[in-house]
Amino acid sequence: VPLPSEDKDNWLQAEKYLRRFYGLPAGLQGRQETSGAFRTKIMEMQSFFKLKLTGNLDDNTLEFMKLPRCGVPDVGE
């Protein structure tokens, strides 16, 4: 079932955030939001910000992704 557009926007924003700050690999990995890499990177971000490690794009995590911040990645490259 196609996602409602707002959900889709949130997922795209999350993917962009995780790619920029947590090194989520670029490219097509099937449904990004269900892939192992996506969950792993979300948990990395939740761990960094001491959020609950859900591995999901929950409201709390999304709220943090929308806060104004520095453009340097949070994890070393």
Add this chain to the structure above:
Amino acid sequence: YNHFPRHLKWQNNNVTFRIVNYTPDLKKSDVDRAIRNALNVWSSVTPLTFKKLHNGIADIMISFGSKEHGDYNPFDGPNGLLAHAYPPGQGIGGDTHFDEDELWTKDSSAYNLFIVAAHELGHALGMSHSTDAGALMYPIYSYSTGQVLAEDDIEGIQALYGPNPDQKKVKPKPDAPDKCDPMLSFDAATELRGETIIFKDRFYWRLHPQMPEPEQTLIKSTWPSLPNKVDAAYENPQKDQVIIFSGIRMWALNGYSLVDGYPKYIHKLGLPKTVRKVDAAVYIRDTGKTLLFSDEEYWSYDEATGTMESGYPRTIEDDFPGMDDEVDAAVYHYGYLNFFHDHVQYEYSYTSKKVIHIMRTNSIFNC
């Protein structure tokens, strides 16, 4: 704190910098001052010195640009990404870029250039992001006044460069309190639209039944006009207001916004002038009265009439047997008063008038 991989740093303590262009949001002299003050933040605790170049190539090249600005690492328009910087090294190493699509200010009305510059120049010197919400190197922007460096930042930069040989006394901000510290005490506690807010130092935790993990945030990043330290707080659900006490002043909040006419003096409630601080406050939903605790005594304020009840102050010891004689914070749930004092929490049954349970203060965090 974190460093970049291989602990990248400048091999020479005398670092040069150049401001390549300026934002039209501020006077040139304001930008110069903000950058110089931001560099001083780091030189005050290390042997590093910063020499300004007016042309040519400096170690740290500082510029303002929007969207794609030459390093294939584009900005994103207003908000979102504010700035970025590169770790020490040749070429682009150390260079610091600010997003010109932001509004840069000298105060808290928009993004404060000094605070963002101090953070970015931390990167330009070798610091990566910190997970400590109170650290300057925490990746999310928050406005604060006074000392910007936390202990965590100082430890990190001195691990790279050592201390400043003639370091004047630098009073760093304390790190964020650890919710699972068994000796943790609270400054204040209140309900807020179904959530429980716990204040400690410059921070507050938000607890919500559907949010198993408490969320720690700087007080000033949510309520910039509040002081850094809260003594007491209570929610008056009838008015949908939270009253915050600090020293002899009190503020009324309606969600994120400050109610007009505040801060006011606490004595407006009818407290005697001798009271200089409210230790704890709690609204008893079943009686419509607010209990205000100070030292060993407490008062009862009738919210409906806006007056202090006669017959007070009374002593905590007399009316709340089994309790310590002082209180740091208090919340009221369905007939039970939870008093917090130091690292001990007392659950007091308001109906049977006795302490029925004693726990650690931070047991509320399910550590």
